[in-house]
Amino acid sequence: MKQMDNPLKIALGESLLQLPQLSSPAVATQRGASSGEWSALDAYLRELRNDSLYPRLSHEDALALGCAAFAGDRSAIDSLVRGHLRLVVKVARQYIGFGLAICDLVAEGNLGLLRAAEMYNPKFSTRFSTYATVWIRQRIHRAITAQARVVRIPVWRSQRLRKWCRVQEELSLQLGRPAREEEVAGKLGMELDALWELQGDRVEVISMDASTCGTEEDGKTFSECLADDAAQHPAERLGKEELREDVLACLADLDDREIQVLALKFGLSTAKATSFRELGRRLGVSHEWVRRIAELALVKVRRAFSESARWTLSERLERIHSATVRVCAAGSMC
Numbered sequence: 115m116k117q118m119d120n121p122l123k124i125a126l127g128e129s130l131l132q133l134p135q136l137s138s139p140a141v142a143t144q145r146g147a148s149s150g151e152w153s154a155l156d157a158y159l160r161e162l163r164n165d166s167l168y169p170r171l172s173h174e175d176a177l178a179l180g181c182a183a184f185a186g187d188r189s190a191i192d193s194l195v196r197g198h199l200r201l202v203v204k205v206a207r208q209y210i211g212f213g214l215a216i217c218d219l220v221a222e223g224n225l226g227l228l229r230a231a232e233m234y235n236p237k238f239s240t241r242f243s244t245y246a247t248v249w250i251r252q253r254i255h256r257a258i259t260a261q262a263r264v265v266r267i268p269v270w271r272s273q274r275l276r277k278w279c280r281v282q283e284e285l286s287l288q289l290g291r292p293a294r295e296e297e298v299a300g301k302l303g304m305e306l307d308a309l310w311e312l313q314g315d316r317v318e319v320i321s322m323d324a325s326t327c328g329t330e331e332d333g334k335t336f337s338e339c340l341a342d343d344a345a346q347h348p349a350e351r352l353g354k355e356e357l358r359e360d361v362l363a364c365l366a367d368l369d370d371r372e373i374q375v376l377a378l379k380f381g382l383s384t385a386k387a388t389s390f391r392e393l394g395r396r397l398g399v400s401h402e403w404v405r406r407i408a409e410l411a412l413v414k415v416r417r418a419f420s421e422s423a424r425w426t427l428s429e430r431l432e433r434i435h436s437a438t439v440r441v442c443a444a445g446s447m448c
Contacts, residue, residue: 226253372411
């Protein structure tokens with residue numbers, strides 16, 4: 115059969131070719147369609163009601179046109195496609211919410227209808243509408259698999275995923291409750307591990323810039339609401355800062371040698387604790403000497419902490435500032 119000069123124009127019709135591209139695969143992830151998409155579809159449906167341009171075909175008419183189309187009559191293919199454009203809309207409505215806009219689904223279905231008109235053989239003893247539905251569904255399935263997901267999966271996995279969703283819904287309706295995983299796996303004839311692996315294909319990717327309320331004007335984006343697991347909790351960080359200030363205020367009564375030993379031992383100046391043996395090597399003394407200096411210094415720190423409740427705010431701030439300077443100096447000395 116010869117290829118037609120403009121198959122898209124015949125399959126889609128002038129009105130659908132002029133429809134705007136209302137969504138992209140990366141954005142159209144929410145279930146349903148927007149008001150703009152439905153208004154464009156309504157305009158297309160109003161034009162399809164024109165029986166003079168898109169006549170309703172009986173089984174005999176479709177069979178006669180199918181015979182002419184099989185013989186290579188391009189006008190017969192055109193009439194066969196135009197007479198079944200309503201069928202495409204009916205099938206496309208069943209796939210709303212799978213990631214493609216309704217107009218995109220109709221456009222893909224029309225391409226499947228065109229392919230059906232080219233391949234139809236009246237000897238199949240099958241109604242053209244039944245035969246065309248298979249091609250329309252196949253084209254929509256492949257479009258959803260290729261365009262609606264950020265991470266593409268093979269067609270056979272996508273078909274298996276749709277079968278699982280359908281079986282799960284049917285079982286839930288029959289049982290009057292949500293179907294359990296074991297029941298769905300038994301209905302599908304697969305192991306439970308295979309079902310869990312299949313569930314991984316159902317994960318949807320949501321843009322971090324998408325609004326939590328569905329519209330850009332209302333609410334915040336997901337990136338503004340999600341917490342950073344690696345970040346420290348503000349209350350925890352505040353508690354550590356207050357504890358550090360309390361320790362620094364208690365160090366103000368120590369001499370430079372004691373501050374140096376405690377600062378290096380507990381990582382106050384280097385954020386890394388040091389052993390007594392390493393401190394002795396760095397200071398040029400025995401580790402036992404360093405240990406005794408640390409014990410005497412801790413006694414003074416405990417005494418200062420017991421008296422900290424009597425400090426005024428200005429006195430406390432002055433002690434913190436003095437100890438901070440001396441701790442930094444102790445760290446730079448080694």
